Amino acid sequence: MTHLYEQLKAYEGRAAATSGVGKDLVNEPMIRHWCEAMGDTSPAYEGPQATAPPTMLQAWTMGGLSGHTDRSGAYDELFGLLDGAGYTSVVATDCEQEYLRPLRVGDRVTYDAVIESVSERKTTKLGTGHFVTTRMDVRADGELAGTHRFRILKYAPAAAKPKGNRPRPVINRDNAGFWDGVAEHKLLIQRCEGCRSLRFPWLPGCNECGSQEWDTVESSGAGTVYSYVVMHHPPFPAFDPPYAVGLIELAEGVRMVSNVVGVPPDKVRIGMPVELEFLRVDKELELPVFSALPGGEG
Structure with missing residues (x-):
């Protein structure tokens, strides 16, 4: 294990956000906008007794353009360490969500996030770097409503390959x-x-x-x-x-x-x-x- 990876592993289990509070209560307008964008016409998502689509789980925790003030310094420290090692680019790779109870109009959303894992150095088509997974526990009025895992790759871009020839068209008797x-x-x-x-x-x-x-x-x-x-x-x-x-x-x-x-x-x-x-x-x-x-x- 390299010295850098030892430093990165030390961030596993550290808080990325503590006692975060959603900027808005679960509400009808945000649900409506989401459903219109997704083309979801389920009646369960309409009216004052509506539940929110489960996949909106993360939406209630987002800080918008003004951001959040509850993110811990550990996340910035980890990114600074990766930047200093040359892994200056970032791309979101995937997310996993687990739903435990529906979010209903009027619920107050709170959350805690932890840096769950940092991978060994991996080489991808984009470049070489480390995958960082953050787990967020989302609560509704204090009750655990779901878990959101978000994974990004912090990487050093791969060197550009020499430009090659275009693929040849397939020419046959028909064309x-x-x-x-x-x-x-x-x-x-x-x-x-x-x-x-x-x-x-x-x-x-x-x-x-x-x-x-x-x-x-x-x-x-x-x-x-x-x-x-x-x-x-x-x-x-x-x-x-x-x-x-x-x-x-x-x-x-x-x-x-x-x-x-x-x-x-x-x-x-x-x-x-x-x-x-x-x-x-x-x-x-x-x-x-x-x-x-x-x-x-x-």
Whole structure:
């Protein structure tokens, strides 16, 4: 056992908060806001006789923006020790809750917290550090209502890996024509020769009539953002987060998934007009992406 770990272990069992008091009584407005956010319509959570959803257990102990004054110095000392050893980053990893009795409107919530455990040094994808678990005993009018365990990782970020190549698209007999078009800077859409409906992505047969005969039409490249997500934590070193992935509705009526470029990811909006361009991502690979048109960002 290293000297640092011996120091960290000494904090196990020490109080993180003592005789804490919730800033609000269990109340209808907070329950309503929670249920609206979660989409929970149970009648048990409505009216003056309502109980609070069990998963709100921790909510009644939170200090809000102004914080709490009841946290002990042990927690700050532990974090200072980890910071001094280079474990300067923190991420919440998981929580466990045990429910012993429902919280009811009007209950006064009190709590005590203890530093339950500090792990040995662990190596994760984020970096190397120590897991710290805090246990909080939550009481309602003095009666134990539940237990909340919250675990964080204090870590030193891993060194950035050299940027690699993008994963290669899988090209087969069913979609080879699409990639041949990309090589010629054309975005080709399949068209059924039986019912003349367009389809994307490429398929061996028509979803509408079942015909296996088809030809292609070239997209104009005009489209709009039908939906999108902003990616922050991809598992591949070839990607540079954050970046936007959009579901693009083409002017021809079909939709395709691709990157939205030309604006910061947080400026992408549903309905934003975009146009096709071809982006070379490495020496061997070029991809169709969509660039936001001037004035279309939110």
